[in-house]
Amino acid sequence: MLDLQFVRANLELVEAKLRARGADPATLLGDFRALDLQRRQAITQAEQSKARRNELSQQIGALKKAGPDGAEAAAALMEETRVLKEQLDNLDRAAAALDEELRQSLARIPNLTRDEVPVGASEADNLTVKTWGEKRTFDFTPKSHWDLGESLGILDLERAAKLSGARFAVYFGAGARLERALISFMLDTHARQHGYTEVLPPFMVNSKSLYGTGNLPKFAEDLFRCSDADADAAGRGEYKDSDHWLIPTAEVPVTNLYRDEILDEARLPISFTAYTPCFRAEAGAAGKDTRGIIRQHQFQKVELVKFTRPEDSEPQHERLTRDAEEILEALNLPYRRVLLCTGDTGFSSAKTYDLEVWLPGQNLYREISSCSNFDAFQARRANIRYRPAPRAKPEFVHTLNGSGLAVGRTWLAIVENYQQADGAILIPEVLRPYMGGINTIQRES
RNA sequence: GGAGAGAUGGCCGAGCGGUUGAAGGCGCACGCUUGGAAAGCGUGUAUAGGGGAAACUCUAUCCAGGGUUCGAAUCCCUGUCUCUCCGCCA
Numbered sequence: 001m002l003d004l005q006f007v008r009a010n011l012e013l014v015e016a017k018l019r020a021r022g023a024d025p026a027t028l029l030g031d032f033r034a035l036d037l038q039r040r041q042a043i044t045q046a047e048q049s050k051a052r053r054n055e056l057s058q059q060i061g062a063l064k065k066a067g068p069d070g071a072e073a074a075a076a077l078m079e080e081t082r083v084l085k086e087q088l089d090n091l092d093r094a095a096a097a098l099d100e101e102l103r104q105s106l107a108r109i110p111n112l113t114r115d116e117v118p119v120g121a122s123e124a125d126n127l128t129v130k131t132w133g134e135k136r137t138f139d140f141t142p143k144s145h146w147d148l149g150e151s152l153g154i155l156d157l158e159r160a161a162k163l164s165g166a167r168f169a170v171y172f173g174a175g176a177r178l179e180r181a182l183i184s185f186m187l188d189t190h191a192r193q194h195g196y197t198e199v200l201p202p203f204m205v206n207s208k209s210l211y212g213t214g215n216l217p218k219f220a221e222d223l224f225r226c227s228d229a230d231a232d233a234a235g236r237g238e239y240k241d242s243d244h245w246l247i248p249t250a251e252v253p254v255t256n257l258y259r260d261e262i263l264d265e266a267r268l269p270i271s272f273t274a275y276t277p278c279f280r281a282e283a284g285a286a287g288k289d290t291r292g293i294i295r296q297h298q299f300q301k302v303e304l305v306k307f308t309r310p311e312d313s314e315p316q317h318e319r320l321t322r323d324a325e326e327i328l329e330a331l332n333l334p335y336r337r338v339l340l341c342t343g344d345t346g347f348s349s350a351k352t353y354d355l356e357v358w359l360p361g362q363n364l365y366r367e368i369s370s371c372s373n374f375d376a377f378q379a380r381r382a383n384i385r386y387r388p389a390p391r392a393k394p395e396f397v398h399t400l401n402g403s404g405l406a407v408g409r410t411w412l413a414i415v416e417n418y419q420q421a422d423g424a425i426l427i428p429e430v431l432r433p434y435m436g437g438i439n440t441i442q443r444e445s
Numbered sequence: 446g447g448a449g450a451g452a453u454g455g456c457c458g459a460g461c462g463g464u465u466g467a468a469g470g471c472g473c474a475c476g477c478u479u480g481g482a483a484a485g486c487g488u489g490u491a492u493a494g495g496g497g498a499a500a501c502u503c504u505a506u507c508c509a510g511g512g513u514u515c516g517a518a519u520c521c522c523u524g525u526c527u528c529u530c531c532g533c534c535a
Binding site for chain 2: 004040043044046047048050051053054056057058059060061062064065074075077078079080081082084085099240241242262264387389390391393394
């Protein structure tokens with residue numbers, strides 16, 4: 001969420017930033033100025049009536065204490081207050097309605113992208129800022145991970161469909177172990193070498209948490225909700241703390257750890273790494289990436305989350321992105337870093353780097369991590385603050401997160417990049433200790 | 446699932462219809478004291494919104510949402526969460 005005072009004072013800038021995203025300022029902002037003015041007038045009116053009521057009530061109290069003479073005078077005042085109260089209820093209702101309208105329109109405005117983000121309409125306008133690693137040359141035609149996985153007996157999509165439907169996977173044997181090895185390797189690397197604290201959060205969250213990270217109210221259709229979760233209520237701006245949704249990413253529970261808290265400045269930056277499964281309805285992705293395990297309803301991910309002082313978020317964003325890149329480098333997987341353009345940057349993000357891994361089986365680069373700086377956008381929604389100095393006013397922190405990495409996509413990147421002519425998969429050096437010392441995955445007899 | 450107790454500021458903790466935005470303590474800041482520190486003493490220490498150039502002022506907030514009342518942290522209802530005991534369970 002943007003700051004109301006900021007939007008009020010910088011309406012032209014906000015409009016320009018919305019246009020850069022390809023959004024229509026008129027739709028998102030509506031008659032912002034008029035609504036803002038109406039709201040403030042309504043609040044002033046209602047508060048003046050309240051002030052009068054409070055004043056009368058105090059007089060009544062004083063008079064009643066004074067004795068029987070006072071009590072008579074008090075009765076007259078009580079009558080005046082009773083009349084005042086009816087007007088007040090109406091004024092209060094009007095003010096609350098306008099306030100809610102403004103709040104909701106504010107909550108639907110995406111974050112402002114940073115100035116260095118290239119202006120563009122779609123992923124075609126993203127900017128590749130670096131490319132790492134040598135693409136391996138094969139003396140045979142590299143296969144896709146779904147062919148390799150099936151023939152090795154480590155991946156079973158048909159049985160997964162029987163169990164759960166399309167877009168689910170079952171892993172067997174070394175395939176299951178590879179997934180687990182990747183999780184451990186990533187967590188260990190981030191915790192021991194990159195200074196993150198490991199955290200294991202709940203895999204279900206309430207709607208308030210989803211509001212905090214910006215997933216609600218706009219993106220309810222992307223989420224799996226449990227039967228006690230109410231998407232209609234969320235659409236009306238009612239965020240409950242007694243309902244449950246499956247998390248689409250660990251970003252949601254981990255960022256919300258400090259919702260409604262004031263953090264000690266000395267603790268910043270705070271860095272967490274978390275492994276969780278992620279659940280996505282993939283609404284609107286029908287027909288996209290239907291083969292293999294690129295796009296699943298459930299996938300595993302190791303996430304990186306940081307809380308920083310505003311002035312530190314830019315360098316911390318670079319570090320976090322490097323932390324994710326180092327996993328790819330340790331696994332010797334070729335990748336490139338892409339700075340997303342304004343039109344491709346997510347709703348809550350001010351600046352996003354995507355890391356794209358090379359997939360020889362499909363002859364293309366594919367997103368494997370997305371590292372974003374949210375500035376104060378999420379912190380404002382989730383009310384996460386810190387105190388810059390001992391007696392100073394609390395300020396909103398900046399939040400950041402990135403995949404470090406998407407485990408399922410790392411799994412398939414290894415399978416495709418490390419495939420051998422006979423269909424076996426070589427295990428990257430760093431993973432061997434996590435794989436019980438085996439060097440290759442071969443067809444089990 | 447059953448029974449009971451509770452939820453107050455950065456933290457602990459009083460208050461249980463009317464100068465209570467909230468005693469007291471801790472923490473923190475500033476000052477005094479000191480060779481320097483500690484201790485001690487003094488002063489100050491919530492958030493959001495409205496009005497105002499500012500000084501300042503008003504409104505709301507004692508888990509959340511309703512209600513009673515001229516007036517609610519205080520009384521009533523509903524919900525959520527926490528703790529204790531019992532049951533069940535990985």
